[in-house]
Amino acid sequence: MNDKVFSGLAIEAKDLVKRYNEEVLAVDGIDLAIETNTIYSLLGPNGAGKTTTLSMLTTLLEPTAGSARVCGLDVVKQANDVRNCIGVTFQETVLDDALTGRQALDFHGKLYNQNKAKRQAKIKELLALVELEEAADRKIKTYSGGMKRRLELIRGLMTEPEVLFLDEPTLGLDPQSRARLGDYIQDLKENQGLTLLLTTHYMDEAQLLSDKVGIIDHGKIIAEGTPRELIEKMGADVIRIEGQGDSGRFEEKLRSLPFTQQVVAGDSLIQVGVDSGNRRLVEVISAAGDNGFRIEDISVAKPSLGDVFLKYTGRQFRD
């Protein structure tokens, strides 16, 4: 029996570690078990270890410790086979400036032995996806940063890989291109059995696109689940409070109330997960008054992944 059937997972990592030098432990023991034909988002702030994790999974960087398999293949011992099964788009572009956009895509297709008809059809479809048709026959060196990003992105999509890795795919895309890309990715998943691991800073995107989300901070996965599961742990509603006074005493009081799921204090914000926001608002306000805290702003909202991030890291997510 081959390993792929055995594990049934498209991406698997066990205690994966990357140390760049004495000081920098970029990835600190990550476990992943990503099922075939699902979309997984790694969500985390700058420097959390997202790109480093992707680099190890895509064979570009050797792990310091631990192991990983992609398409059932070991990323160190079977690196070449792994490369044949995956597509990758990185944050930084690595395009050859002297080529035209079309040539870069065509060259990439040739590398993967796509026939001419297939390459032409794919190039046409992908250029339209990111609105690069008009620039396609210009040299890449004349492209703006955003255009290079879009070209880099669709290059990763040329070859219809089994497993696709996208590092910050929507960085530098306008909202329309982001939405179109989202639809395209969903379509690949539904119709071509694609498995996708992406990283993003955008909460709404991860929430919309992913079957599963892993929140990564300081090289560790600190929370994992479906967007719904992560959000449900927050409580049905989140009450957000800003104000001044004895926040420590107020927070302690909030924690002691029977209807609060969790209480998180960020930089300037207290966030309380409750069973019903509208019903509990009055009780929260009176708890503030009784405990020396003056509310300046208070609101009730459905929890987002941004709230989840704040809960697990104690920090606001920076977009």
Ligand SMILES: Nc1ncnc2c1ncn2[C@@H]1O[C@H](COP(=O)(O)OP(=O)(O)OP(=O)(O)O)[C@@H](O)[C@H]1O
């Ligand atoms: N080549 C390198 N040499 C030394 N340290 C590195 C190197 N590459 C990354 N690092 C460090 O490793 C840590 C993780 O970096 P990484 O690029 O994986 O984070 P990231 O989550 O992708 O961040 P971003 O959101 O900014 O892309 C950071 O502290 C970074 O400074």
Ligand SMILES: [Mg+2]
């Ligand atoms: Mg990165």
